[in-house]
Amino acid sequence: xxxxLLFWLLLFGPAFASEGIVAGLSQNRVSITADFNGxxxxxxxxxxxxxxxxxxxxxxxxxxxxPKTPIIVRKKARRFGIYVNxxxxxxxxxxxxxxxxxxxxxxxxxxxxxxxxxxxxxPLVIRPVGISAQAEDAPDFVAxxxxxxxKEGRYRLVERSVQFTEATLFRADIDLxxxxxxxxxxVRVFLTRNGQVVDRxxxxxxxxxxxxxxxxxxxxxxxxxxxxxxxxxxxxxAGWAASALFRQMKR
Amino acid sequence: xxxxxxxxELSVNAFLLLGIGGVVGFLSGLFGVGGGFLxxxxxxxxxxxxxxxxxxxxNQVVASSISGVLAQVxxxxxxxxxxxxxxxxxxxxxxxxxxxFARLTxxxxxxxxxxxxxxxxxxxxxLMMFWESVGALRRSSKAGAPIRRSHTHNWVHGLPFKMKxxxxxxxxxxxxxxxxxxxxxxLAAIMGVGGGFIxxxxxxxxLGMPTKVVIGTSLFQIIFVTxxxxxxxxxxxxxxxxxxxxxxxxxxxxxxxxxxxxxxRLRAEQLRIxxxxxVLGVAVKIAADLLxxxxxxxxxxxxxxx
Numbered sequence: 267x268x269x270x271l272l273f274w275l276l277l278f279g280p281a282f283a284s285e286g287i288v289a290g291l292s293q294n295r296v297s298i299t300a301d302f303n304g305x306x307x308x309x310x311x312x313x314x315x316x317x318x319x320x321x322x323x324x325x326x327x328x329x330x331x332x333p334k335t336p337i338i339v340r341k342k343a344r345r346f347g348i349y350v351n352x353x354x355x356x357x358x359x360x361x362x363x364x365x366x367x368x369x370x371x372x373x374x375x376x377x378x379x380x381x382x383x384x385x386x387x388x389p390l391v392i393r394p395v396g397i398s399a400q401a402e403d404a405p406d407f408v409a410x411x412x413x414x415x416x417k418e419g420r421y422r423l424v425e426r427s428v429q430f431t432e433a434t435l436f437r438a439d440i441d442l443x444x445x446x447x448x449x450x451x452x453v454r455v456f457l458t459r460n461g462q463v464v465d466r467x468x469x470x471x472x473x474x475x476x477x478x479x480x481x482x483x484x485x486x487x488x489x490x491x492x493x494x495x496x497x498x499x500x501x502x503x504a505g506w507a508a509s510a511l512f513r514q515m516k517r
Numbered sequence: 518x519x520x521x522x523x524x525x526e527l528s529v530n531a532f533l534l535l536g537i538g539g540v541v542g543f544l545s546g547l548f549g550v551g552g553g554f555l556x557x558x559x560x561x562x563x564x565x566x567x568x569x570x571x572x573x574x575x576n577q578v579v580a581s582s583i584s585g586v587l588a589q590v591x592x593x594x595x596x597x598x599x600x601x602x603x604x605x606x607x608x609x610x611x612x613x614x615x616x617x618f619a620r621l622t623x624x625x626x627x628x629x630x631x632x633x634x635x636x637x638x639x640x641x642x643x644l645m646m647f648w649e650s651v652g653a654l655r656r657s658s659k660a661g662a663p664i665r666r667s668h669t670h671n672w673v674h675g676l677p678f679k680m681k682x683x684x685x686x687x688x689x690x691x692x693x694x695x696x697x698x699x700x701x702x703x704l705a706a707i708m709g710v711g712g713g714f715i716x717x718x719x720x721x722x723x724l725g726m727p728t729k730v731v732i733g734t735s736l737f738q739i740i741f742v743t744x745x746x747x748x749x750x751x752x753x754x755x756x757x758x759x760x761x762x763x764x765x766x767x768x769x770x771x772x773x774x775x776x777x778x779x780x781x782r783l784r785a786e787q788l789r790i791x792x793x794x795x796v797l798g799v800a801v802k803i804a805a806d807l808l809x810x811x812x813x814x815x816x817x818x819x820x821x822x823x
Contacts, residue, residue: 300520301518301521302528337819337820339816339817340815349807349810349811349814350629356821410815414813415817444519478760479760483523483524486757490751491751493759494747498747500762502579505581505770508770509774511774
């Protein structure tokens with residue numbers, strides 16, 4: 267009986283999902299306070315099995331995705347001897363942050379079809395639909411956006427940064443940069459075997475401005491006039507106080 | 518110590534901002550200008566988005582101008598009626614400027630427009646000031662050279678709507694000061710500057726005001742124009758970053774007072790040459806950015822195309 271079951275399991279291995287993944291995050295909320303200087307999220311977990319491990323290369327892929335916004339990409343061109351913004355392309359939605367961490371080289375970790383299905387690599391996340399009509403070399407604009415954001419540390423692919431212990435336990439540290447935007451950050455953990463996704467785990471991190479940052483930001487949107495007047499008041503008081511202070515010191 | 522700016526949404530070193538505020542404040546105290554023309558490009562340079570740099574720069578100019586004008590009021594060196602006339606023009610100019618700024622932001626050409634304004638105005642004023650002060654320095658070293666009259670009659674004095682400005686000892690039409698005020702208000706809104714570097718020469722050479730009331734009167738009206746600009750930017754675009762402003766102001770007001778003390782020990786012509794060289798330096802740097810091929814041709818902005 268057991269032998270027969272094992273036989274079927276081995277045969278259909280991934281399809282039956284004899285392996286699963288359990289994972290957790292070190293924190294599911296990040297508060298952006300005045301002294302916020304980036305944050306590190308620890309993602310850890312284990313592979314659970316109800317049968318001996320099937321054959322094949324096992325890997326873990328972790329993605330962290332920030333809130334999506336529309337993006338305008340502009341290209342400078344030389345006009346009348348100076349560089350000015352010329353052509354532009356509208357990208358409907360691009361994540362403000364996207365990190366991929368893997369246990370091995372991505373090409374070996376994930377098959378092309380599974381990548382398409384789960385939309386794991388960045389070009390598939392951005393899905394630049396309908397941009398070819400906007401500019402002649404529209405794909406260059408998307409590539410440029412990815413390049414710029416990689417330089418800012420917003421987009422990154424870190425292969426072999428997920429550590430595997432005894433083919434069961436895994437952990438990864440994901441650095442969130444200091445120029446973080448607010449919103450819900452989606453975390454996905456994929457378990458793959460022979461490039462096929464066996465199981466996935468989804469979780470969210472809530473990134474919020476907190477304390478003074480929250481108060482100032484809300485006020486600037488909800489009470490812009492009051493906010494402007496308060497900014498002025500600070501300027502007036504500071505300007506007056508400095509001159510009064512120095513007059514005192516001169517005496 | 519890193520500090521997160523809530524509106525700009527990035528993390529910057531707090532001491533760097535205090536330092537920028539302090540250095541610019543020192544120079545503004547030294548030369549009697551607001552210093553906005555230095556602080557806004559410096560903010561661009563450390564990665565603050567242009568719209569936020571311009572709006573917050575205007576807020577910072579309010580503080581440094583108040584600090585400066587208080588000293589001038591004590592010396593009775595402020596022509597209040599003239600200040601109010603300039604202000605009326607300034608508010609109108611600022612209103613148009615904020616509107617133009619919002620339109621250009623939508624069209625994606627705001628950086629270009631701001632940069633071109635900087636090159637044009639800083640370059641022009643810098644050259645004029647340099648030329649004039651080198652000449653003045655030469656003249657003062659040669660004793661007995663003819664002194665130019667500061668107050669000459671020209672077409673400006675033929676315009677209607679004349680008004681008496683007692684502190685300046687002038688009886689002129691209100692139209693030129695209105696126009697000068699409007700131009701400066703417009704520039705304040707799009708460049709994040711107080712416009713002292715245009716206002717001061719315009720008052721001396723165009724309106725024929727005596728030099729002793731020029732700085733105080735210019736600072737007086739700059740306070741109101743930049744205050745108005747700050748409010749307008751805060752309301753129309755939510756681009757004033759209070760955290761950024763507080764750090765710049767803190768450094769700025771202290772620097773301004775120190776600068777004012779040092780300025781007493783230098784000669785006026787030498788000061789003007791130094792100021793003109795600094796103004797020219799900023800203009801050349803911005804011009805180079807426009808003329809040379811940038812390392813990255815593409816820029817990205819969150820948002821939708823209009």
